[in-house]
Structure formats: C-alpha cells, structure tokens
Amino acid sequence: MTAYARYVALGDSQTEGLGDGDDVRGHRGWADRLAEHLARAEPGLRYANLAVRGRLAHQIRDEQLPVALELRPDLATVMAGMNDLTRPGFDAARVAAAVEDMYAALTASGAHVIGVTFPDIGRIVPLARPFRGRVLDLNERLRDAAGRHRVALVDTYPMTLFTDARMWSPDRLHASPEGHARFAAAVAHALGLPGSDDAWRRPLPTMPAATAWGTATAELRWVATFFGPWIGRRLRGRSSGDGRAAKRPELTAWAQSTSGTSGSS
Known part of the structure; x- marks a missing residue:
C-alpha cells in the first residue's frame, strides 16, 4: 500500500461536499472523508480541495488543473461532467x-489519479430518464480515457x-451523508x-414499497422545491457557484483542520 502525503481533489459540488453539511456549518463530503482515511495511514497528510459547485468539466480543467x-x-x-449532462x-x-x-496532465506529473463514472440518473430523478443515453456515452468515454x-x-x-434514494439528499442532485461516506469508502478500497x-458495497436495508399516491406527492414536492429553482437559474444563465x-x-496539514468541513468531525 502506498502512503500518500499530498492529496488534491478537483471537481464540482459533489467533491465540494454539498449534501453533507450546509453553508453555515460547512460541507464535509466524500473528499474530506477520504482525507480522514488517508491521514490515518499518513499522519503528515496535506490536503487541498479545489472543487467549486456548478462547475462544468472544461471549467474544472481550466481553473483547477x-x-x-x-x-x-x-x-x-x-x-467532472455531471453538470454538463443536462446542458x-x-x-x-x-x-x-x-x-x-x-x-x-496529472498522471504525467507523477500523481496517482482516481476517476469516476456516473450512476443511472434516470433511476434517481425520473425526469432525467431522457438523459440516460448521455450518461452511457460519457461513461464509456471516461472508461476509455482512464484506461489510456x-x-x-x-x-x-x-x-x-448508488441509485438508492437514501444515498442522495432531498434535492436528488447531491449525495447524502450516507452517499458521501459510501463513496469515500469505495475510493479508499x-x-x-x-x-x-x-x-x-452492501445494500441498504429494504424499505416498504411506496404507494402511488406517496410517490406522486413526493415528485410534486421535489419539482416545486428543487427542480423549479434549478431551472430558473439555468434560464437566467446563473450557476450555484x-x-x-x-x-x-x-495544501494544508489535515491535523490543522478545525471546522466541520475538514478534520475528524
């Protein structure tokens, strides 16, 4: 096992940690959780998280790389790439x-790099089913790039x-604390x-089947609370970031972290 001393995370809202904390207390997220695990193997770990919510793939490359x-x-x-899928x-x-x-660029610099493909978003957000083909296309290209x-x-x-509703926060756009924890564990593995x-990898406990009325009510609530504002930002050309x-x-020492967004909280 290689001990890593300098960890840098690049990405968008998922890597920033949205869904695991809030803008007042701070966001933790899977990358912070991974840094905790890395620090147990390498107490001198230094960690930077460059991710910013709303960023598209080319913006992550141009700004963070x-x-x-x-x-x-x-x-x-x-x-990177999830924000691009619905554009x-x-x-x-x-x-x-x-x-x-x-x-x-990162592998050429000597870094060990971890990438990711995206889950079937149509199973997480039914309105996103038309984008399933885009996910399949992008994922295949990401697999090829990773292999090269x-x-x-x-x-x-x-x-x-990764399509279980409990792995996602109520907005269905960002992982829940459970989702962030599971993904961090997947990377650590x-x-x-x-x-x-x-x-x-273990599935979450089975839940009672939802009624048709309950499902319809939940969908309407989600559209009004989350999907509507999201569409509004798109129409105005705005980004959450x-x-x-x-x-x-x-890069700062993990042991120096004191807020809810970092360290062992």
Whole structure:
C-alpha cells in the first residue's frame, strides 16, 4: 500500500461536499472523508480541495488543473461532467476530452489519479430518464480515457446501490451523508488503504414499497422545491457557484483542520 502525503481533489459540488453539511456549518463530503482515511495511514497528510459547485468539466480543467499541478500531488481525484449532462448542446466527446486532459496532465506529473463514472440518473430523478443515453456515452468515454492513462476508476454506473434514494439528499442532485461516506469508502478500497474493505458495497436495508399516491406527492414536492429553482437559474444563465471559491485552495496539514468541513468531525 502506498502512503500518500499530498492529496488534491478537483471537481464540482459533489467533491465540494454539498449534501453533507450546509453553508453555515460547512460541507464535509466524500473528499474530506477520504482525507480522514488517508491521514490515518499518513499522519503528515496535506490536503487541498479545489472543487467549486456548478462547475462544468472544461471549467474544472481550466481553473483547477493549473493550481493542482502547482501543488504537486501524489494523489489526485477528478470528478467532472455531471453538470454538463443536462446542458443544451451536451457533447460527450468534448466533456470526456476535458476530463482526459486532467487525467493526462496529472498522471504525467507523477500523481496517482482516481476517476469516476456516473450512476443511472434516470433511476434517481425520473425526469432525467431522457438523459440516460448521455450518461452511457460519457461513461464509456471516461472508461476509455482512464484506461489510456492508467487512472483507477470507481465505476458507479453498474451499482444499484448508488441509485438508492437514501444515498442522495432531498434535492436528488447531491449525495447524502450516507452517499458521501459510501463513496469515500469505495475510493479508499480502490486505493487499498489500511482498514478499507468492500463493506461499502452492501445494500441498504429494504424499505416498504411506496404507494402511488406517496410517490406522486413526493415528485410534486421535489419539482416545486428543487427542480423549479434549478431551472430558473439555468434560464437566467446563473450557476450555484457564481462568486464562490474553493473551500480549501492550498495544501494544508489535515491535523490543522478545525471546522466541520475538514478534520475528524
């Protein structure tokens, strides 16, 4: 097992940690949880999280990759492309090329890189079923890019666990604390970290089947509470990340973390 001393996370809202905390107390998220695990193997771990919510793949490449390369990580995680999937004019080849640029540059710098494919969003958000073909296309390209650059890939699409509603926050756009914890455990397992195993794969306990009325009511509530505002931002050309910066833009010792967004909280 390799001990990693410099971990840099690149990405959007999932890597920033939305769904696991809030804007007042701070967001934890899977990358912070992974840093906790890494720090148990390497107490001197230094960690940077460059992710910013709402960012598209090319923005992550253009804004975060140069910073990441300057930080000289020995481990980097790249999660990019989900925000692109629902945009008009989506081009899987272009999105995958932006991700591959990051894979290529980071691996060439000597970093071990972890990538990810995306789950079947149509099983998480029924209104997103028309985008299933886009997910399949992008995922296949991401797998090919990972193979070309020897990137370790956490392939979530085949796993029904990652479409369980309990793995997602009420907005269905961001992982829940359980989802963030499971994904962090999946990455730790992929890295072979001490104490990691495949327990993250275990399905959650079976829940009673929802009634048709309950399902319809939940869908209407979700549309009014989350989908409507999301569409409104798109129509106004706004992003949830406008005016925001990375929560952890520099490599700092994990032991120095004191907030709810970092450390062992």
